[in-house]
Amino acid sequence: MTERRSLSGARVLLGITGGIAAYKTPELVRSLGREGARVSVILTKSARRFVTKDALRSVTHGPVLTDLFERDALGTGPWFEGAPPSSLGMAHIGLAREADLVLVAPTTANAIGKLAHGLADDLLSTALLATRSTVLLAPAMNVAMWEHAAVQENVAALRARGVHFVGPDDGELADGEVGMGRMATIEAIVAACGNALGAAKSNLQELGSRPRSARAAEAPYGSTLPPSTNGLPLRGRTIVVTAGGTEEPIDPVRVITNRSSGKMGFAIAEQARDLGATVRLITARTSAPAPAGVERSEAATATDMSDAVIKAMKDADALIMAAAVSDFTPAKKSGKKMPRSGSGLALELKATPDILMRVRARYPKKHLVGFALETEDELRHGKEKRKKKGLDLIAVNNPLKPGSAFGSDQNDVTLVDAAGRVEALGLRPKTEIARAILLRVAKALDKN
Ligand SMILES: Cc1cc2nc3c(=O)[nH]c(=O)nc-3n(C[C@H](O)[C@H](O)[C@H](O)COP(=O)(O)O)c2cc1C
Structure with missing residues (x-):
């Protein structure tokens, strides 16, 4: 930290x-x-x-x-x-x-x-x-x-x-x-x-705890980082970050969305930038100010975001998928505003593309970090999700926990890595959680 x-x-x-x-x-x-x-x-x-x-x-x-x-x-x-x-x-x-x-x-x-x-x-x-x-x-x-x-x-x-x-x-x-x-x-x-x-x-300290092989590569510089990183562990890396909640149109004026504010994704983009990465930020609807100094593009729906992420990942090193992507979208979108009807409305929904699964299938070797938002038995669900999607790291959180509500500046996150290691970060500012995730990404990228 x-x-x-x-x-x-x-x-x-x-x-x-x-x-x-x-x-x-x-x-x-x-x-x-x-x-x-x-x-x-x-x-x-x-x-x-x-x-x-x-x-x-x-x-x-x-x-x-x-x-x-x-x-x-x-x-x-x-x-x-x-x-x-x-x-x-x-x-x-x-x-x-x-x-x-x-x-x-x-x-x-x-x-x-x-x-x-x-x-x-x-x-x-x-x-x-x-x-x-x-x-x-x-x-x-x-x-x-x-x-x-x-x-x-x-x-x-x-x-x-x-x-x-x-x-x-x-x-x-x-x-x-x-x-x-x-x-x-x-x-x-x-x-x-x-x-x-x-x-x-702290960048020096965190990186000082790398495995032996990585430290040996730095040996000529003693306890400091090699000059090429200049204290910036993500220097030379390109990181794709998604933020916000997608919106699935029902008709030209109505959407299905969720309560994501975008703050977690923005904190990750900001910290990645400060750790030296080139950041590609892809945002759905957000309600927080976006960070300066990062390349930003917009993708409103789950399908748009999936296409944008696949494209952005082509020459990127890692993806951190912090956006809250809708799991369902209306099977049919009405071209005109649907009139009020006294008898109510039944909407047929279909599944949206699973972005992380698509990215993993397309780029088997890239570093992928996902978030699992669960309201019960979160660790078990998070572990299953990490395995199913082939993620290198998953950040599990529960918005119902005190202090972790949508739009909050804090979150209570537990990280699970590919070796099954579980690390509870506890309730912390989103900026600190972002940094903890990114320093782990930097270490993993350096090992490859
Ligand atoms: C009244 C006044 C206010 C100014 N305020 C700013 C300012 O807030 N930010 C800025 O970048 N330049 C501002 N400028 C322009 C700079 O003073 C100008 O670019 C100057 O060459 C800067 O020189 P320096 O960077 O060596 O201090 C202002 C100029 C005037 C006349």
Whole structure:
């Protein structure tokens, strides 16, 4: 499980770029300080239009710098409160390398683009290339800028390289428009700092428990991961994830559906993205916000979803089938709205295609993970389902258990693998369940 690391004693380099939200950064520095972090600051020239160096100096004991060539940046520090002068030299190297975490808040579209393309034309962008530490970005910008294909491509490239993101949030923006683009709240940013520092650590620990053969392959790198994975166990893998509840049309206005919100599938897509995978998300009807930075397509009915999954799996490594797919569909669909009738209506239903069975028949070697939603004797039914469908892993859950209802942010899941091993994860946030499943998928894919 990802452990949230305390910020006590953590050296945080805070980069501030030129968005309106920069005015909130003195409060952010104070909040990080309250959590025990030692904060030093680099702000861009544009950021200085929104927040002053003096304001930042009054809340941090570390240096507050802007220019690559300013006198203080050319010295040897100390770069963090309590640290000795740097053996690594000037700020653009020493400060960047001595940080445990580089947080950029707010991050402009410009700064995202520069980092994605390796540009280094000021102190902050140079430090971002020089650091080997965890990088966390808190983007903030107008909704049209955030949705621009160039920005989204840059974000996807950075995520694939292991850069962490927090936000942006949905809501009213400084320019009056409404949409995705607000900087995440200070509380969320501080929490994300702890998560980002903890994620790097727990990925290493989880993968450290691999079987001997896999560890031997990594031996040249000691206890760390090979550089190619960069702490991202799903890097280079393509994972297909399904989410939401399918809708089977009765007539043009009525459907048979279920109460799935899509949250479990979205959590899996998000975590797979953060673990370095290329994610193909296929959604039926959902009622939760979809994650950014993943390729998404829609499939309304069980048949549409079956076709979409078969296609997406062609060159993918694994499928995680979190969508709630209808088992039945009306035998006949009326082309016109069926009129109310005093005598009621008998609907004839036929079975829908079993997607996992179809995928297994088509791709005998691919890694398949299914969910079994059962309301009684769930473990027995789950085990039978795993065997019947030839799944590598099944996540068994019961929506009637306390805390596990549809739409909840938590779930109580038990995993059963192909060797029959049963692992009860207990009641946890869906993000943690998603991560647990994905780390097991990563291990299994590495063994093959
Ligand atoms: C009033 C004002 C507000 C701005 N707010 C943002 C913003 O929230 N996000 C953003 O990406 N750019 C914003 N910009 C544009 C950036 O300041 C501009 O792209 C600048 O080149 C960013 O430089 P930097 O990334 O080096 O800080 C704003 C510009 C102005 C004039």
